[in-house]
Amino acid sequence: PVLVGAQDTNVEVVLEMARFAEEIGAYGIQASTPYYYRPSDDDALRFYRAVHDATEQIAIMAYNTFWHDY
Known part of the structure; x- marks a missing residue:
């Protein structure tokens, strides 16, 4: 499976990247x-829900960064 990185400071850009990854047949995204x-x-929950709702069925891997301390 191929995962595509989808990260940006702008949520709308992340949503666009997620839709594109799905369009090209990627298994999922890392965001x-x-x-x-x-x-x-x-x-954080609202962010990941927005990504989920913007796509049909792409897998989403949450990237846990040390600066967010989740």
């Missing part, structure tokens, strides 16, 4: 929440 601020747990 982390925007990295210029530390999101709350609710913010």
